[in-house]
Amino acid sequence: MTTTDVPAAGGAIELRDVTIRLGGRDILTGVDLTVRPGEFLALIGPSGGGKSTLLRAIGNLLRPDRGDVKVSSPPAFVFQDYRLLPWRTVRENVRLPTQVSGRGLPPEEALKLVGMQNFGGYYPAQLSGGMRARVALARALAQPTDVLLLDEPFAALDALVRERFNAELKHLHDKTGRTTILVTHSIREAVYLADRVVVLKGGKLLTVLDTNGEGRLSAYTDGLEAELRALLGAGDSTQIRETRGRRVEGWSVLLPIAAIVLGLLLWHLYAAKLAQPFLLPTPGAVWNALVTNWPDLWSALLVTAGTALLGLLGGLGIGLALGYPIAKLPWLERFLSPLLVTSQSTPTVVLAPLLVTWLGFGTLPGVVVTVLTCFYPVLVAALVGVRSVDRTFHELFDSLGASTWQRLKWLEFPGALPTLLGGLRLAASLSLIGAIVWEFVAGSNHKGLGFIVTQARTFYNLALVFAAILLLILLGVFVYGAVTMLERRALRHREQE
Numbered sequence: 236m237t238t239t240d241v242p243a244a245g246g247a248i249e250l251r252d253v254t255i256r257l258g259g260r261d262i263l264t265g266v267d268l269t270v271r272p273g274e275f276l277a278l279i280g281p282s283g284g285g286k287s288t289l290l291r292a293i294g295n296l297l298r299p300d301r302g303d304v305k306v307s308s309p310p311a312f313v314f315q316d317y318r319l320l321p322w323r324t325v326r327e328n329v330r331l332p333t334q335v336s337g338r339g340l341p342p343e344e345a346l347k348l349v350g351m352q353n354f355g356g357y358y359p360a361q362l363s364g365g366m367r368a369r370v371a372l373a374r375a376l377a378q379p380t381d382v383l384l385l386d387e388p389f390a391a392l393d394a395l396v397r398e399r400f401n402a403e404l405k406h407l408h409d410k411t412g413r414t415t416i417l418v419t420h421s422i423r424e425a426v427y428l429a430d431r432v433v434v435l436k437g438g439k440l441l442t443v444l445d446t447n448g449e450g451r452l453s454a455y456t457d458g459l460e461a462e463l464r465a466l467l468g469a470g471d472s473t474q475i476r477e478t479r480g481r482r483v484e485g486w487s488v489l490l491p492i493a494a495i496v497l498g499l500l501l502w503h504l505y506a507a508k509l510a511q512p513f514l515l516p517t518p519g520a521v522w523n524a525l526v527t528n529w530p531d532l533w534s535a536l537l538v539t540a541g542t543a544l545l546g547l548l549g550g551l552g553i554g555l556a557l558g559y560p561i562a563k564l565p566w567l568e569r570f571l572s573p574l575l576v577t578s579q580s581t582p583t584v585v586l587a588p589l590l591v592t593w594l595g596f597g598t599l600p601g602v603v604v605t606v607l608t609c610f611y612p613v614l615v616a617a618l619v620g621v622r623s624v625d626r627t628f629h630e631l632f633d634s635l636g637a638s639t640w641q642r643l644k645w646l647e648f649p650g651a652l653p654t655l656l657g658g659l660r661l662a663a664s665l666s667l668i669g670a671i672v673w674e675f676v677a678g679s680n681h682k683g684l685g686f687i688v689t690q691a692r693t694f695y696n697l698a699l700v701f702a703a704i705l706l707l708i709l710l711g712v713f714v715y716g717a718v719t720m721l722e723r724r725a726l727r728h729r730e731q732e
């Protein structure tokens with residue numbers, strides 16, 4: 236009942252009476268198999284026969300219900316879907332196993348082994364299927380192990396690329412001498428590549444056939460095949476995909492400016508016709524109020540921006556600190572749900588007077604109101620983002636033996652980042668609302684833009700009210716722009732998709 240990495244007595248991999256039950260039925264029954272060090276074994280059989288299950292048991296991703304699995308060193312996997320992290324470049328993907336274990340082949344060397352040394356700076360989305368397969372192979376080769384498990388890595392490749400890949404894989408195996416198990420549906424591939432072919436059907440090992448190296452000699456000697464090859468080429472698999480160019484036409488940049496100018500013009504015409512500055516000042520009057528009161532407005536802007544920023548940072552911290560464990564522990568979500576639902580159903584504005592009673596009128600209660608207003612979108616984004624990380628990537632990290640912290644740093648955080656940035660955008664606008672709500676309540680004790688709006692309205696100085704609102708809008712636009720820039724930097728790989 237064990238899966239160990241103790242070197243096996245007779246082979247690099249030893250399976251004894253391995254039985255695995257999944258979903259209430261036996262998927263593998265009493266499988267016995269010994270793979271010699273340096274041997275190339277092909278695993279072949281009908282769909283659903285248990286090939287992938289066997290590979291996962293050898294890779295310690297599944298524990299057998301009965302029997303023993305012994306492997307000379309924790310194996311490296313190449314999965315059928317490659318599982319390249321989309322936010323990492325080719326080089327950074329290949330570096331992952333070394334980052335996790337602190338040992339292994341430098342990425343440049345591993346990439347050289349598969350002929351991809353010139354593509355280290357590209358993102359997976361820019362690569363052709365054949366190139367992705369090579370990168371996945373390079374990542375496995377970078378792992379410090381003698382055992383390589385390949386789960387149908389060529390299934391998605393076209394015939395020519397696949398043949399070329401086979402030749403390269405054979406060459407690589409001869410060169411590195413790693414014990415290799417390849418799951419394939421192609422009899423020809425199995426015979427061509429392997430020393431022995433194992434047939435698995437209905438969860439049972441039917442037979443093991445020795446190829447005596449025959450396939451290696453005879454597969455590519457056909458004259459007709461040579462002729463076809465000459466006609467079709469060698470199956471070039473190094474095609475970089477055209478990136479969807481995002482050309483911005485000059486006139487489309489002018490469109491929003493035209494909308495602003497038109498809006499100002501209509502505002503001016505209507506306000507001038509109305510001629511009631513206590514109801515609606517003209518844009519010119521607002522500009523005058525802005526210039527005349529600039530020192531007061533500027534210091535009020537700094538007060539509001541400071542409260543909003545501190546509140547946003549607090550909201551970010553609390554949202555992440557609660558969201559991550561909730562995403563990982565469903566019981567915690569249930570336990571905290573009354574608190575979260577109640578906190579979100581309570582408008583923070585009604586809490587503000589209470590905070591005045593408890594904490595007075597200083598900056599702290601203002602920041603607390605802001606935190607309460609903006610932490611929830613971050614919490615939800617962290618929860619959804621972490622939970623939506625692809626299960627297959629988790630399996631990749633299992634196969635690499637990653638720690639919880641490595642998984643958080645290199646998988647869950649970057650995987651959740653697009654969702655998190657969406658949450659941050661929402662939280663940033665809410666933090667401004669929180670700060671203003673506090674300034675409405677705190678009055679002259681907290682002289683931010685909210686206070687100026689309240690005070691100017693009391694004196695029917697609508698031009699100053701508009702000027703303060705204008706500054707608030709500009710602050711909002713600035714925050715929006717900052718988050719967008721952050722998004723562009725953090726999600727560069729998305730531009731290639």
Ligand SMILES: Nc1ncnc2c1ncn2[C@@H]1O[C@H](COP(=O)(O)OP(=O)(O)OP(=O)(O)O)[C@@H](O)[C@H]1O
Nearest residue numbers: 257258259262280281282283284285286287288289
């Ligand atoms: N987690 C699971 N729970 C229940 N059944 C499972 C699970 N994983 C696999 N199976 C079942 O086990 C059987 C063997 O699956 P496996 O993927 O090992 O077959 P395979 O030979 O690799 O098939 P294919 O060639 O189509 O990839 C299938 O019937 C599959 O539905």
